Amino acid sequence: MQKSIILVGMPGAGKSTLGIQLAKKLALNFVDTDLLIQLQAGCPLQHILDEQGYQALRDVEEKVLLDNKFPGFVVATGGSAVYSEKGMQHLKQYGPVVFLDVPLDELRNRIDDYETRGIAKRPEQSFNELFEERLSLYNKYADITINCDSRDQNSLLAEIVRSAQAGV
Numbered sequence: 001m002q003k004s005i006i007l008v009g010m011p012g013a014g015k016s017t018l019g020i021q022l023a024k025k026l027a028l029n030f031v032d033t034d035l036l037i038q039l040q041a042g043c044p045l046q047h048i049l050d051e052q053g054y055q056a057l058r059d060v061e062e063k064v065l066l067d068n069k070f071p072g073f074v075v076a077t078g079g080s081a082v083y084s085e086k087g088m089q090h091l092k093q094y095g096p097v098v099f100l101d102v103p104l105d106e107l108r109n110r111i112d113d114y115e116t117r118g119i120a121k122r123p124e125q126s127f128n129e130l131f132e133e134r135l136s137l138y139n140k141y142a143d144i145t146i147n148c149d150s151r152d153q154n155s156l157l158a159e160i161v162r163s164a165q166a167g168v
């Protein structure tokens with residue numbers, strides 16, 4: 001089976017942006033699981049949140065992760081994929097999980113659509129609290145952690161390729 005690379009991290013970490021570049025570099029297929037969720041639900045992510053709440057979004061995300069096969073892909077997951085133990089174990093069989101570790105301040109700079117971006121969080125939960133809660137989950141599933149602090153995209157891509165190929 002052709003190996004894959006699974007990207008995890010906070011919203012704004014660069015999973016979607018770097019994922020497609022990585023796929024081009026490694027001649028792999030690319031999938032953004034957010035798009036699979038939207039196709040499955042027939043509406044944008046924020047719509048699911050507004051109509052049914054954050055748990056419904058996490059549920060459809062788990063279903064999409066489990067219903068699909070990902071051989072030979074760079075997979076850009078959504079930031080909430082790590083809430084599904086089963087989903088993450090399913091993804092892990094295809095290749096290393098790479099955590100894009102971006103500092104909180106940098107994430108804040110990148111995200112200006114916090115309220116409409118479709119983040120699967122409890123309504124009262126602040127972005128800081130979400131960051132704290134998520135960090136342990138990303139670390140739990142990560143085979144490789146990329147420190148993305150003040151790094152340009154080319155050097156990040158090179159490090160991901162190097163680490164994934166070394167099987168670290």
Ligand SMILES: Nc1ncnc2c1ncn2[C@@H]1O[C@H](COP(=O)(O)OP(=O)(O)O)[C@@H](O)[C@H]1O
Pocket residue numbers: 009010011012013014015016017018076110111148151152153156
């Ligand atoms: N390495 C990076 N350096 C600076 N900005 C970045 C980097 N990676 C992504 N971005 C920017 O951050 C925003 C969120 O990126 P995105 O790929 O959608 O993140 P994710 O899929 O992890 O939520 C985009 O505007 C993107 O251009």
Ligand SMILES: O=C(O)C1=C[C@@H](OP(=O)(O)O)[C@@H](O)[C@H](O)C1
Pocket residue numbers: 009010011012015016034045057077078079080117118119120121
């Ligand atoms: O972190 C989150 O709770 C989410 C992030 C979104 O993806 P990005 O991480 O690509 O922004 C999206 O998948 C999902 O609806 C929820």
Ligand SMILES: [Mg+2]
Pocket residue numbers: 015016017032034076077078
């Ligand atoms: Mg994304």
